[in-house]
Amino acid sequence: MPAPITEEQTRLDRTALLDAAEGLFYAHGIQAVGMDRVREASGLPLKRIYRLFATKEDLVVAMLRRRDRRWRESLAAHVESVQDPRGRVLAVFDWLAGWFAEPGFRGCAWINAHGELGSASEPVLAEVRAHKQAFHDQLAAWVHAAGTQPAEPVYLLAEGAIVTAGITGDPAPARHARAAVERLLGG
Amino acid sequence: MPAPITEEQTRLDRTALLDAAEGLFYAHGIQAVGMDRVREASGLPLKRIYRLFATKEDLVVAMLRRRDRRWRESLAAHVESVQDPRGRVLAVFDWLAGWFAEPGFRGCAWINAHGELGSASEPVLAEVRAHKQAFHDQLAAWVHAAGTQPAEPVYLLAEGAIVTAGITGDPAPARHARAAVERLLGG
DNA sequence: ATCGATGGAGAACGCTCGTTCTCGATCCAC
């Protein structure tokens, strides 16, 4: 056996594969990127890729799931570094502004995946809905902790800012949404 | 010459073609629908289709453009049937609620097209941006007529409601956005 | 040293796509 594939190696390969898949799918779209380009970018043989994920769809779902975990952890870390409950809600929009300004920002990966595959892949659709539900619940908890009801306007402003920034490429919607939330919270 | 193709016939064919394309592309996604299915649904020979639109991309752009005209005209007709300036702004969200509840509603055609082709087709991207800009400007005019500044929160709430209803399939975001706008307008 | 299982590289498969071409039928001008 040449390089007998340890568990550790499997873990490293999974990471390299998900890194490559996430970068390519986010930048160019899922359908536009063939498995051969994923192979090239990950440096893994196609055979190993298909041992780690039986289909492209499985790879896409795993990529979205890992991105969801990281995305929400990063958001939570930023928000919860703020002490004031109202400041926390506003911090969500500062974090969004930072995200929108990142080089290569191309909108929300889940909204984009929904546009591409929402009607073609049940597992992808489920993953998109799970992400949006989780973000909604996370945000609602912060809004309620600030003593405000209901959380829906804040969530809708966040979604509107994300989709608008994604389409226009302009990070300004984060500021506009933040200002609106300030008014809604009663500032 | 069999049936010499009058100007009138060309107009009818264009309409049949755009009808077929819009229905299929909206229901299943653009990349998921091949030109052969468009041919089948429109009843036109492939040759004629390619005489009317040189490429699939041209057909997609024309379809989005016609849909934009109809979509905004329908919205404007509903809104402007209301006399009270504040009522007009709120009527936008009643119209959205009706749209979300339509059978076959699958979110915003332009957001979906952006997710599918935003990074692959410059003309489609331009069409998406033109639609969003036009909707924004239309909405901003109504908001300003109601004596409110700025219009951005109302626009972002509308976009958030559209994208959320599209993903969840639940028309409730229209009501939530409407309620938030009522508070922002000072009710 | 040899065997046998395993893994890597990439060719191959079957399918679908957007687009073009072939070809026989059709109909008007003369």
Add this chain to the structure above:
DNA sequence: GTGGATCGAGAACGAGCGTTCTCCATCGAT
């Protein structure tokens, strides 16, 4: 009635897709 342009129906083309298979090099166990 005949010629010739034009049309519809669908085959054909070349490319690209996701996925599988072939084949040889490699290495541990014996």
